[in-house]
Amino acid sequence: MFNVFRYFTSRNKKVYRAIAREFGTSVRHVYCLAHGRRTRNNMDYYIVKRLREEGIISSTVYW
Secondary structure (H helix, E strand, O other): OOOHHHHHOOOOHHHHHHHHHHHOOOHHHHHHHHOOOOOOOHHHHHHHHHHHHHOOOOOOOOO
16 A cells, blocks of 8 residues: 555655656556555556666566
């Protein structure tokens, strides 16, 4: 679940906002993907790939 308090205290807010703007989605969507939400389509995959490039997440597990 999206926790507003945790987002506002996050050090990665600028990165989340930049990625959301780049892919035309919400910051909430990027934040949830960075914290374990499963990818549903190709755009989510590219967002996770970008998060990995930025060093926000270290690895992903595909089932």
